[in-house]
Every structure is written in structure tokens, then in C-alpha cells.
Amino acid sequence: LHMTVDDSINFFSQGINLADKEHNSERKIIEKLKPLQETGLGYVHLGQSSSTLSGGEAQRVKLAFFLSMGASAAPTLFIFDEPTTGLHFHDIKKLLKAYDALIDKGHSLVVIEHNPEIIKSADWIIDLGPEGGDKGGEIVFEGTPENLVKNEQSYTGKYLKDKIKAKVK
Structure with a gap:
């Protein structure tokens, strides 16, 4: 239980062929751990208490857990x-792939x-502002990331301008 998810999968x-029937136990263990790795949790220890997780x-x-259910789950709205x-940046890319897997299975995400990597990857953005706290809470923008960077009132759009250009190139 002291091994990480990544260490356990390794x-x-x-030295085994996971297609062989004689390695069925190993394959089952790996299949249970793979979704944790694919969501950027490869560094978590197997015996780590859930109360210590952020x-x-x-x-x-x-x-x-939901990804491990496969296609058996009804379309669901997830809010993260x-x-x-x-x-870590590398794990954010894994998380984006996990989001894509949910979307491919017919689910929706809010x-x-x-994080700019997540924002620029969105299909649709609702940007609240113009400031924070009691000077915010208004919808400054609603639309695609490419249109967000054209909005003069959006601090998010100004921040993403160079990142969106890099994505389009």
C-alpha cells in the first residue's frame, strides 16, 4: 500500500503479456488503477487516506471511478x-484527455x-467579472475561446490572447 498508482501499474x-489468460489477476489490477493514472493521480499512494487528498x-x-464504469453510465452533467x-502541466494534459473521454461517452462538463490550459480547451466559456468579489458577478463574455480574446472587457481574454494565438497556429 506504500506504492504509488504509477509504481503499481509498472x-x-x-514482463507479462496482458492478453494472456494466465495473467488475468494482473490485468484486473491494472484495469482498476489505469483510470487514476489517466486523470493525473499516478503519484497518489494506494494506501493514502482520502482525508489527505485536496x-x-x-x-x-x-x-x-466514473471513467472505469465505461459505457454503462447514463449521460451525466459533471461539475468540477x-x-x-x-x-503539474503534464498531468493537466492527462486531465484534458479524461474530460474528452467523458464527452465522447455523451456526458457534459461544467x-x-x-488554469489557461483548461480555459483555452473549452468549447464554451462563461467569463464572470469584470472584477472579483462585490465588483464582479456579471457575465462579461459568453462564447468560444477564440472570441473571448477579442472581448476588451475580459481580463481572462486579455490573459489568454497569446495562448489562443499559439493554439491556432
Whole structure:
């Protein structure tokens, strides 16, 4: 239980052909752990208490559980609140792939996020502002990331301008 998810997957897949029936136990273990790895949780220890997980990590554990259900789950609306908090850039890309997997299975996502990689990957953005706190709360923009950068009132759009250009190139 001291191994990480990544270490466990490596351990149980060493020197075996997962297609062989004689390695059925190893394959089952790997299949259970893979969704955790695919949502950027490869660094979590198997015996780690859930009370030590951050809010973003706990959300990704739930996401991994849902991904492990496969196509059997009915279309669902997922709401994620800043799931990238504390994530390494490499793991954010894994999270985006997990989001794509949910969308491909017919689910919908609402993500509250400040991370530019997540924002620029969105299909649709609702930008609140113009400021924070009691000077915010108004819809400044609603639309695609490419149109967000054209909005003069959006601080988010100004911040993403160079990142969106890099995406389009």
C-alpha cells in the first residue's frame, strides 16, 4: 500500500503479456488503477487516506471511478471546481484527455477554472467579472475561446490572447 498508482501499474505489468489468460489477476489490477493514472493521480499512494487528498484530487478520484464504469453510465452533467489545483502541466494534459473521454461517452462538463490550459480547451466559456468579489458577478463574455480574446472587457481574454494565438497556429 506504500506504492504509488504509477509504481503499481509498472510492477504488475512487468514482463507479462496482458492478453494472456494466465495473467488475468494482473490485468484486473491494472484495469482498476489505469483510470487514476489517466486523470493525473499516478503519484497518489494506494494506501493514502482520502482525508489527505485536496479538493481537486478528490474530484479526480470520482472522475476516475466514473471513467472505469465505461459505457454503462447514463449521460451525466459533471461539475468540477478548480480540479487542476496543484497539478503539474503534464498531468493537466492527462486531465484534458479524461474530460474528452467523458464527452465522447455523451456526458457534459461544467468546469470552474482559472488554469489557461483548461480555459483555452473549452468549447464554451462563461467569463464572470469584470472584477472579483462585490465588483464582479456579471457575465462579461459568453462564447468560444477564440472570441473571448477579442472581448476588451475580459481580463481572462486579455490573459489568454497569446495562448489562443499559439493554439491556432
